[in-house]
Amino acid sequence: MTSTDPTPPLRPTRQRRAVVEAMTSFADFRSAQDIHELLGERGDQVGLATVYRTLQRLAEAGEVDVLRTEEGEAIYRRCSESHHHHLVCRSCGATVEVEGPTVERWTRSIAAEHGYAEVSHTLEIFGTCPACA
Amino acid sequence: MTSTDPTPPLRPTRQRRAVVEAMTSFADFRSAQDIHELLGERGDQVGLATVYRTLQRLAEAGEVDVLRTEEGEAIYRRCSESHHHHLVCRSCGATVEVEGPTVERWTRSIAAEHGYAEVSHTLEIFGTCPACA
DNA sequence: CTCCGGTTTGACAATCGTTCTCAACTGATC
DNA sequence: GATCAGTTGAGAACGATTGTCAAACCGGAG
Numbered sequence: 456m457t458s459t460d461p462t463p464p465l466r467p468t469r470q471r472r473a474v475v476e477a478m479t480s481f482a483d484f485r486s487a488q489d490i491h492e493l494l495g496e497r498g499d500q501v502g503l504a505t506v507y508r509t510l511q512r513l514a515e516a517g518e519v520d521v522l523r524t525e526e527g528e529a530i531y532r533r534c535s536e537s538h539h540h541h542l543v544c545r546s547c548g549a550t551v552e553v554e555g556p557t558v559e560r561w562t563r564s565i566a567a568e569h570g571y572a573e574v575s576h577t578l579e580i581f582g583t584c585p586a587c588a
Numbered sequence: 589m590t591s592t593d594p595t596p597p598l599r600p601t602r603q604r605r606a607v608v609e610a611m612t613s614f615a616d617f618r619s620a621q622d623i624h625e626l627l628g629e630r631g632d633q634v635g636l637a638t639v640y641r642t643l644q645r646l647a648e649a650g651e652v653d654v655l656r657t658e659e660g661e662a663i664y665r666r667c668s669e670s671h672h673h674h675l676v677c678r679s680c681g682a683t684v685e686v687e688g689p690t691v692e693r694w695t696r697s698i699a700a701e702h703g704y705a706e707v708s709h710t711l712e713i714f715g716t717c718p719a720c721a
Numbered sequence: 722c723t724c725c726g727g728t729t730t731g732a733c734a735a736t737c738g739t740t741c742t743c744a745a746c747t748g749a750t751c
Numbered sequence: 752g753a754t755c756a757g758t759t760g761a762g763a764a765c766g767a768t769t770g771t772c773a774a775a776c777c778g779g780a781g
Contacts, residue, residue, distance in 0.1 A: 466748070466757060488738075502760040507739065527660040527767080528738065542702055551702050557694045562713050565686050569675055571715030578711040580695050582704030599728060599777070621767075635731040640768065660738080661767065722781105729776070734769105741764070751754085 465512070473499035474509040475518075483548035484522055484530035522579065544584035553580070598645070606632035607642040608651075616681035617655055617663035655712065677717035686713070 465471070477494050485493070491506040510531050513519040520534040520541070532550060539554040558578060566574040598604070610627050618626070624639040643664050646652040653667040653674070665683060672687040691711060699707040 468747080468758065470759070486738085504740075504761085505759060508758090523656045523660055526738095527656055527662065529660065542699060542704055544704065545706075553698050553702075555694065555698070558691055558711075561688065561690045561694075562711075565688070566675060566713055566715050569684050569686075570718035570721075571675055571677065571713075572721055573678075574713060574715040576711065576713040578691075578695075578709065580699055580704075580707060580709040582699045582707040585703035588703075588705055601729065601776080603730070619767085637732085637769080638730060641729090659767095724781080725779095727777090730772105730774085732771100732773105734771075736767100736769070738767095739765080742762090744760100746759070747755105747757085749755100749757105751752105 469499075470501045470505050471509050473497075473501055474506060475513070478513070478519060478531070478533040482532070483550050484520075484532045484543070486524075486528050486530050490531065540578045540580065542580045542582065544587055545581050546583055546587040549584045549586065602632075603634045603638050604642055606630075606634055607639060608646070611646070611652060611664070611666045615665070616683050617653075617665045617676070619657075619661050619663050623664065673711045673713065675713045675715065677720055678714050679716055679720040682717045682719065 473494055474490065477490055477497065477499070480493070487507050487510055488503070490510070491501065491503050494501045494506065510519065510521075510529075514521045514531070517536060518533065519531045522530050522532075522541070522543075524530055535552060537554070538559075539552045540558070542551040542553050544550070558576075562576045563574055566572075606627055607623065610623055610630065610632070613626070620640050620643055621636070623643070624634065624636045627634045627639065643652065643654075647654045647664065650669060651666065652664045655663050655665075655674070655676075657663055668685060670687070671692075672685045673691070675684040675686050677683070691709075695709045696707060699705075
C-alpha cells in the first residue's frame with residue numbers, strides 16, 4: 456500500500472476489445488452469459504471466465520453500470536461517466552439514464568438528519584415504456 | 589385461474605412461528621442462512637429449505653423487506669407496511685426506514701417525462717452511522 | 722377419538738451464476 | 752528471439768437458492 460501500483464497495467468487484448476465493443480452494440484442491460492453468447496454469435500470467441508473478468512474490470516473502472524435482477528443475477532450496460540440513475544422498461548429493457556439534483560439533495564439531507572456519513576445511494580426506476588404500453 | 593385460491597390457507601406451524609419471531613429479534617438485514625443459524629442457536633430447529641420458503645412467503649406478503657447485497661445474496665428484515673426506503677450503515681448494518689414525498693414525486697415526474705407508465709422504484713441509501721463513524 | 726386429504730417439512734440432490742485453478746499463451750521490452 | 756508479467760480458457764469448485772419426495776402433521780368430518 457506504499458508504492459505499488461493499485462492497478463497494474465491493463466493489456467488491450469483481442470478479448471478485451473471484443474467485450475468492450477460488444478457492449479456498444481446494445482442499449483439495455485444484459486447478463487454476462489448473454490454477452491458471452493453474443494460474442495460467440497459475432498464470431499469473437501471469448502471464454503466465459505474472461506467475459507466475467509472483463510466486465511468486472513469495466514465495472515470497477517466505472518465504464519459500465521451493474522444492476523441486479525430480482526433473481527440476483529448481475530446485468531451490465533455501458534454508461535456515461537457521471538453519477539446517474541436508470542429508468543428501465545420492465546417489459547423490453549429499454550433504458551434511459553436520468554439524473555437530477557433533487558434526489559441527490561434529498562438523500563444527502565436524510566442521511567445527515569440521522570447522522571450518517573459518507574453517503575452513497577442506489578436508485579432505479581422501473582416502468583413500462585411508451586413502445587410497450 | 590378461474591376459481592382456485594390464489595393463496596392457499598397458510599398454516600401457523602411451529603417453524604413459521606419461529607421464523608417470524610426470529611425476524612423480530614434483530615433490526616438489520618440478515619441472509620436466509622444467518623437466520624437459519626440464528627434459529628438453530630435459539631434451539632428452534634428449522635430446516636434451511638423451510639427458512640427460505642417462509643422468508644419468501646413473508647416477502648410476498650410484504651411483511652419483510654428483501655435487499656440484495658453487492659454479491660447478489662438476498663437479505664431480509666421485518667418492515668412496516670407502507671412504502672419506504674432504507675438508510676443502511678455500511679459497516680454495522682444498522683438500518684433506518686425513511687420515506688418522504690420528495691423522491692416519490694421526483695421519480696413519478698421523471699418517468700412521466702419519458703412516457704413510462706406503471707412506475708415503481710427501488711432506492712437504498714448507504715452510509716456510516718454515527719456509532720461507526 | 723379416529724380417520725382422511727391436503728399442507729408442510731426436511732434431508733438431499735440438483736441448478737445456476739460466478740469464481741477459482743493452473744498450465745499454456747501473448748505482447749511489450751530488451 | 753529471449754524474457755517475464757499480465758492473460759486466457761477449460762473445467763473444477765463454490766455458494767446461494769430451489770426442487771424432490773416420502774414422512775410427519777393438522778384440522779375438520781364422521
